[in-house]
Amino acid sequence: MTARNEVDLIHPVILCGGGGTRLWPFSRRAVPKPFLPLVSEETLFEQAVRRVAGHPQFAPPIVVAGSAHANLVMAQLAGAPGARLVIEPDARNTAPAIGLAASLLPEDAVMLVCPSDHHVVDPSAFRAAALVAADIAREGYLVSFGIAADHPETGYGYLQHGEPLEGGYTIRRFVEKPDLATAQSYVASGEYSWNGGIFAFRVRDLLAELNKHRPDMARLVAAAIDRGEAEGASFHPAREPFAAIDGDSIDYAVMENAARVAMVPVQMGWSDIGNWASLAAALAHEADADGNFVRGGVADLAQCSGVLAMTDGPRISAVGLSNISIIVSGGEVLITSHEHAQMVGKLPGASEQ
Amino acid sequence: MTARNEVDLIHPVILCGGGGTRLWPFSRRAVPKPFLPLVSEETLFEQAVRRVAGHPQFAPPIVVAGSAHANLVMAQLAGAPGARLVIEPDARNTAPAIGLAASLLPEDAVMLVCPSDHHVVDPSAFRAAALVAADIAREGYLVSFGIAADHPETGYGYLQHGEPLEGGYTIRRFVEKPDLATAQSYVASGEYSWNGGIFAFRVRDLLAELNKHRPDMARLVAAAIDRGEAEGASFHPAREPFAAIDGDSIDYAVMENAARVAMVPVQMGWSDIGNWASLAAALAHEADADGNFVRGGVADLAQCSGVLAMTDGPRISAVGLSNISIIVSGGEVLITSHEHAQMVGKLPGASEQ
Numbered sequence: 001m002t003a004r005n006e007v008d009l010i011h012p013v014i015l016c017g018g019g020g021t022r023l024w025p026f027s028r029r030a031v032p033k034p035f036l037p038l039v040s041e042e043t044l045f046e047q048a049v050r051r052v053a054g055h056p057q058f059a060p061p062i063v064v065a066g067s068a069h070a071n072l073v074m075a076q077l078a079g080a081p082g083a084r085l086v087i088e089p090d091a092r093n094t095a096p097a098i099g100l101a102a103s104l105l106p107e108d109a110v111m112l113v114c115p116s117d118h119h120v121v122d123p124s125a126f127r128a129a130a131l132v133a134a135d136i137a138r139e140g141y142l143v144s145f146g147i148a149a150d151h152p153e154t155g156y157g158y159l160q161h162g163e164p165l166e167g168g169y170t171i172r173r174f175v176e177k178p179d180l181a182t183a184q185s186y187v188a189s190g191e192y193s194w195n196g197g198i199f200a201f202r203v204r205d206l207l208a209e210l211n212k213h214r215p216d217m218a219r220l221v222a223a224a225i226d227r228g229e230a231e232g233a234s235f236h237p238a239r240e241p242f243a244a245i246d247g248d249s250i251d252y253a254v255m256e257n258a259a260r261v262a263m264v265p266v267q268m269g270w271s272d273i274g275n276w277a278s279l280a281a282a283l284a285h286e287a288d289a290d291g292n293f294v295r296g297g298v299a300d301l302a303q304c305s306g307v308l309a310m311t312d313g314p315r316i317s318a319v320g321l322s323n324i325s326i327i328v329s330g331g332e333v334l335i336t337s338h339e340h341a342q343m344v345g346k347l348p349g350a351s352e353q
Numbered sequence: 354m355t356a357r358n359e360v361d362l363i364h365p366v367i368l369c370g371g372g373g374t375r376l377w378p379f380s381r382r383a384v385p386k387p388f389l390p391l392v393s394e395e396t397l398f399e400q401a402v403r404r405v406a407g408h409p410q411f412a413p414p415i416v417v418a419g420s421a422h423a424n425l426v427m428a429q430l431a432g433a434p435g436a437r438l439v440i441e442p443d444a445r446n447t448a449p450a451i452g453l454a455a456s457l458l459p460e461d462a463v464m465l466v467c468p469s470d471h472h473v474v475d476p477s478a479f480r481a482a483a484l485v486a487a488d489i490a491r492e493g494y495l496v497s498f499g500i501a502a503d504h505p506e507t508g509y510g511y512l513q514h515g516e517p518l519e520g521g522y523t524i525r526r527f528v529e530k531p532d533l534a535t536a537q538s539y540v541a542s543g544e545y546s547w548n549g550g551i552f553a554f555r556v557r558d559l560l561a562e563l564n565k566h567r568p569d570m571a572r573l574v575a576a577a578i579d580r581g582e583a584e585g586a587s588f589h590p591a592r593e594p595f596a597a598i599d600g601d602s603i604d605y606a607v608m609e610n611a612a613r614v615a616m617v618p619v620q621m622g623w624s625d626i627g628n629w630a631s632l633a634a635a636l637a638h639e640a641d642a643d644g645n646f647v648r649g650g651v652a653d654l655a656q657c658s659g660v661l662a663m664t665d666g667p668r669i670s671a672v673g674l675s676n677i678s679i680i681v682s683g684g685e686v687l688i689t690s691h692e693h694a695q696m697v698g699k700l701p702g703a704s705e706q
Contacts, residue, residue: 319693326688337672340672350670
């Protein structure tokens with residue numbers, strides 16, 4: 001075995017944005033989704049860190065988070081020595097966040113961009129795909145993970161496969177959230193994967209494409225870095241240029257405009273835990289014989305099936321319910337059918353918090 | 354018009370027994386079902402009193418209640434001048450309670466026994482039926498209200514009509530709670546009514562039948578009265594003989610054994626509010642366009658129909674539910690389908706309170 005030097009290592013960049021109103025009332029503005037123990041006793045953020053931290057092919061991660069959550073990040077970063085934290089002065093979507101992290105890395109390094117609010121059942125498959133994606137990135141591609149689309153989900157974007165590459169494909173087309181019939185045809189065709197928001201980029205390629213397609217954003221990101229301040233393991237980009245950025249996602253700002261884009265198919269038990277129904281699905285393997293799952297306190301369930309019950313104190317008693325989540329948290333009581341779980345984010349409680 | 358004398362008046366006897374575990378967690382041992390504002394801002398007990406109090410054919414009521422609830426009764430008896438209270442030293446079911454009240458009334462008086470935990474939409478129909486029942490009682494019948502059976506309820510006892518009387522029928526047969534097929538055949542036949550636990554008796558007939566079929570009970574009731582103590586408008590039967598009674602319902606102890614039993618059919622929008630589903634049904638006329646009904650606090654309901662939501666504080670948020678009751682009360686959270694509402698009484702929370 002040869003020791004890898006810093007450029008060979010993959011540099012994880014863990015993004016901590018996203019509000020998660022659809023997981024209200026458990027997820028709140030003060031403690032949003034990444035920092036909650038949703039799928040296990042670890043938080044989604046802790047799981048995201050542990051997927052890479054300490055593995056020999058990965059450098060210590062760079063975490064990008066808002067200032068409101070810096071303390072949460074520090075508290076939950078215990079298992080990642082050498083990690084760095086970039087504290088965004090404002091939320092400007094993923095493209096500027098990724099730009100900040102890229103600017104702090106060597107030009108030839110490969111960065112692996114990971115959302116921290118997703119769940120992955122199989123971290124080994126994740127890491128294996130990251131190695132493949134990094135190799136493709138070193139050939140100058142901007143690489144997206146293509147999540148195996150095992151059902152016709154209408155809540156995700158899709159990637160259409162193009163020409164084969166070693167371990168992946170070029171991307172022929174990015175597709176916005178499709179309607180159900182279109183999603184069904186995608187799944188049937190076998191040519192489409194979900195766009196999970198996980199990327200591998202060589203730093204200089206990413207910065208070049210950002211500069212090409214969003215020159216104003218690239219300039220303001222560079223200014224925020226130039227005029228920013230390091231403080232121990234934390235970096236504070238300058239607020240004034242960063243706040244002036246017209247925020248955008250990395251997909252819109254870069255991926256959909258770049259010439260050399262690729263994808264690596266991966267099957268790793270991925271879920272974005274986008275609402276209570278998808279959390280219930282992610283927990284299904286731990287449910288009891290009736291498909292019920294209780295967390296946090298006492299729930300007496302009679303004639304119930306497929307019920308997810310979480311409470312931070314008050315006992316829950318339920319009779320005769322199917323495929324429903326019951327969440328008692330912070331003095332709020334939410335009951336939602338799995339079928340309509342997507343609507344939770346539009347409830348008055350979820351939007352006023 | 355001629356003035357009625359005391360014997361002509363009907364003497365309401367309002368019974369306050371019954372635990373109501375199926376309406377947990379709103380109904381508790383300390384404040385059981387009769388004393389809660391379930392169907393309106395008045396409690397069921399207040400409604401039972403107001404159905405008769407102040408109407409010219411009715412004497413002031415006698416209320417029979419357990420000592421644990423005497424203060425609740427007094428507080429809720431405001432609108433009934435002249436009312437008397439019999440405080441049971443122990444709960445011994447309905448036959449002894451009725452025996453106590455009968456012993457405090459003139460021999461030729463007609464008593465009207467009314468549970469206090471039922472709902473009646475049409476009090477005029479109730480009073481009209483009471484007058485008819487009293488007339489039949491004056492001919493020496495023990496008379497039961499026969500509630501119009503508008504659906505094949507399996508939770509009630511049924512009365513089969515016998516020979517016609519002026520305004521009613523003799524009772525051919527008492528039937529215990531039937532199975533669904535039997536209940537359907539009863540409703541289809543038109544020969545059966547529900548046994549609602551409302552009775553008219555001439556005092557001396559009731560006491561004679563009690564003495565005949567339950568001589569021990571009759572003797573102990575008489576002893577409890579003889580050795581009891583009056584205290585203002587309250588009467589305290591002696592504990593020692595009363596506690597020795599082998600308690601039983603008036604149906605088992607007397608009605609099913611008596612020779613001259615009759616029933617008066619009545620259609621008055623009756624419900625025993627036996628569980629959350631029947632409360633939801635009783636409130637249906639006040640529900641919104643989607644059949645939802647909210648009481649006590651804030652409930653934000655999206656894509657819901659037939660939902661009854663009651664809270665004593667915490668906001669309820671619900672999405673995509675049908676025919677479900679959500680009750681937040683005293684730090685407990687209950688969610689039950691209307692279909693399985695009968696099982697609520699068997700929940701750990703309902704039985705341990």
